[in-house]
Amino acid sequence: MGFPINRYRRLRKNENIRRLVRETTLSVDDLIYPIFIEDGQNIKKEIPSMPGIYRWSLDRINEELDEVVSLGIPAVLLFGIPSYKDEVGSDTWNDEGIIQRAIKHIKKNYPNLYVITDVCFCEYTSHGHCGVLHNHDVDNDLTLENTRKQVISHAKAGADMVAPSGMMDGVVKTIREALDSAGFYDIPIMAYSAKYASSYYGPFREAADSTPAFGDRRTYQMDPANRLEALREVALDIEEGADIVMVKPALAYLDIIRDIKNNFNIPLAAYNVSGEYSMIKAAGKLGWIDEKKVMMETLTSIKRAGSDIIITYFAKEVARILKNG
Template identity: 60%
Template sequence: MMNLQFSRHRRLRHTETLRRMVKETSLHVDDFIYPIFVAEGDNIKNPIASMPGVFQFSLDHLGEELDEVVRLGIPSVILFGIPHEKDAIGSQAFHDHGIVQEAIRFAKDRHPDLMVIADTCLCEYTDHGHCGVIENGKVLNDPTLDLLARTAVAQAKAGADIIAPSNMMDGFVAAIRYGLDEAGYEHIPIMSYAVKYASAYYGPFRDAANSTPQFGDRKTYQMDPANRLEAMREAASDVEEGADFLIVKPALSYLDIVRDVKNNFVLPLVAYNVSGEYAMIKAAAANGWIDEERIVLETLTSMKRAGADLIMTYHAKDAAKWLGGAK
């Protein structure tokens, strides 16, 4: 035989038990945050065509969804609202009895230990579909901050455990932190969408939340997908302003950004596995082109490996079942 010197990496892959012992990244049901769309009205359980398995729920159907989430051991949900009425400033977002506020009360009453996160934005509530106040066709930054702070306070008052602002206005974390503290909610953490790109991967979400802009796009406030250093500037600002968690959105095409944020900041990091990423897997699985369970778990594991501490994902219920999370 040839007298060769080389490393035998396969030794640590020889059996399933050995592979488990040396696994570097583990996925657990405790990692998941499950998004839920809550619609104003009664007897609503509307399937979202572009997101198979995801629905809009009215409050009278929300309980069954929350019960399943808890039974599967998923520790947290994030609520997105779909109101009956919309106006220029999204006033239903900060109304004490807005749909998300009512859903928060319902969820905390039914499952007090479930961690309820409130998405804090205006786009689902404005008649123009943008995330802020409009003047002469432009989204105004500073006048929007007051509305975001009012929304966060209304959500905290309803019982939200975490406020998650997603609008990408400059100074939004500072404004919300100030508003919460002034209202006596200094204990409520902020899970900031610190790094949010102007992505085509959001298409199915906009169907689900009825939040497509009626004119233009969101490129003046969401980030250019080509930019990497800008993400560090955005995250640094939110850390300085008082964020308690940082979110990178989307996740799958931005795993380099997830790793960059993880390497540069010490706050818990959330990867948002967005609607378009979910829809692509569901479509391929429906056509028999992929093994859905393996692809989903591999995809979510990649986000953990890149540095995410938590994953916001529409796959959460399925992944929890595959990981054995049902009680």
């Protein structure tokens, strides 16, 4: 038998043919950029474990947003660091809270930038957990009652989309009913449907001052060992009214992204989380990897696995590369 007729290297000969047959491509249209906004004045504070990522006060946030807009990034995901915390995270539904003021500022000054708000309590509670505590655990239904107030406050401030991240049972239905009853029918929900109790969140907790004062979040976030549970969570969120579903983290859960893509016909987001970002940054700084190439390969793998949307701290760097060809 002679040499095989198919020589796949024919289609790898040079960059032009590789571009023509490339199956997966990244676009700036795929990206959402997370931003941390801190209550206070004249704040531009780099997060030590996340080089290049900052906390911003509202009086300086335009420095960040001008670049985001100029790069063509379509959306931002807002996280607030308040000056006041209490047991229930009441600043989340304060109409003059840090996130509410940030939404108003962005919609006034950057009306075409799409604003998504993280809906949770961990940054706002004195104990760092994602809701109201009862017997040293988060009370699901009491937390849902406060979630209603939070999303209405975000909607009134002008949020384009809300993204509940606390993994409370019934949260999507609760939010959909709350928004609809207040007349906000057109605000979509991006559900953190498969959010795992991951060790990759460490740098974020430094960034958002959200480290739990005791215990961990395994009673409400998913066990990293579970796969089929993610499909059940996604199915329920869709049934309850989610417009977009999400997998978080992304890189260690590419199989989950593909499972969801294969089983559901709904836009799918993946969160390329802080630990994934920081590892690449650290290895790049030490010269162990080509940081930019690994960054692009990583995000391409997330897109290839099936994600339509990628939430990533690399968004600005990727957008610059794409803009420059």
